Amino acid sequence: MSKRIDVESLNVYYGDFLAVEDVNIEIEPRSVTAFIGPSGCGKSTFLRTLNRMHEVVPGARVEGKVNLDGEDLYGRGVDPVRVRSQVGMVFQRPNPFPTMSIRDNVLAGAKLNSRRMSRAAADELVESSLRGANLWEEVKDRLGKPGSGLSGGQQQRLCIARTIAVKPDVILMDEPCSALDPISTLAVEDLISELQEEYTVVIVTHNMQQAARVSHKTAFFNIAGTGKPGKLIEYAPTQEIFNNPKDRATEDYVSGRFG
Template sequence: MTEVTEVTEVTDPLTDTVVLPPVGPTGDPATLDARAVSAWFGTHQVLSRVSLTMPAGRVTALIGPSGCGKSTFLRTLNRMHEMIPAARFGGEVLFEGEDIYDPSWRLTDARRRIGMVFQKPNPFPAMSIYDNVVAGLRLTGTKANRREKDVLVEESLSRAGLWKEVRDRLRQPGGALSGGQQQRLCIARALAVRPRVLLMDEPCSALDPTSTRRVEETIQELAGQVTVVIVTHNMQQANRVSQQCAFFLAEQGTPGQIVEAGPTEDIFGSPQDRRTADYVAGRFG
């Protein structure tokens, strides 16, 4: 794989688009700090004043039963929540100290710096593997020539643990890959715009055990290179891949809140709240 050197992206003043450097890193992982985040769908409040720091270069797992607001919280972290009709948001999401909801932040800035991988693999089925990886450049207004794209495709597929499996068939449709390969292709596509944070919403829920293991290995390999925030219902997975956990719960029709957050080994080994202990032990949820 081509060696990556330290460079800085620039903006073309004529087109207001980001110009991709010839070869470049994602940049240092960034810290995300959610402060008093609340969220609504119409009049229904699903989150109430959730605060959580997601440290740079670490994997933070969001756990809890269905309906407690984990995925909604994840979507507030790169402003995807606001894409839903009648959705409302309150609070702050600080990216290295800057609020991404501040009017000075363009939506493309948030999406480029804070990438997203969804529950169901969603490659563009008619596009080639190569074109799937570089698709995000156009969506985020990032310019790159052919050589830069070639380097970026290899870099992104390698970081997603897929390069060796597909390097001889880059022009074949992405939809022809297996489910696990499609999910890693989506990870590569997200990495191609060089985010500093990667959000993952139950990325293994639709995968078989072998594919799940490979995606987990990819997450562990990415740790340190990019900040990862993952929603998972799999307690063993949360224990395997994360360094920090946050346990969400919505009780008796109340909005979702964080019951307990801390180092993963503490959440699973010596939780401070009885509800956390019951959940990680499988007594409910």
């Protein structure tokens, strides 16, 4: 598990509208990379191109390359469903399947990928995934209860367990803590730090302190104005972005002068 991402000259479109322009970025395996920037700058749109979720939107398309350990995820004949199992996504709001138990939520992705397994193998996958999401001890005695009955922070970790169960190489997180209270946010941040030991993790966040706490490198995206494409302005080790940025716009953003 855990693979390198190399993005080359990527342009992201919604129909004829260029939403994100000419992104070039290298993301190392077993690391946490944060995407920051003002609302509407394209960071979440770009994040979704990394597992081909962007193209689910009618008329959406990309130009350029997204390489996962050298394989172009947009190459001819590449199955987007396989891509999404390799590159998992955790969304802004916890979205456990409301009619499913905690156990069935964890297994949902694996079953969707037609993985047949014995009851014992399924039980082992549920436990290992929930342990990987730091949730096992909290839910091990109520695996048959609905996932929607958990707290917000627990639901988000359940969604992370569901993602882990598919055994991806990369985990994408789109503002995973924005709907959580401070204690739940801390639990998810601690989990992110543990996940990078096995996975490549990419997180979009509006929380500057969170980016500084959890990431190794930070990418700052910006937009020149309404109707203009978002652009990657600066990408560097997180301490450099926050303490010694090279671009004035980066400095203004991380210091709170705009955004």
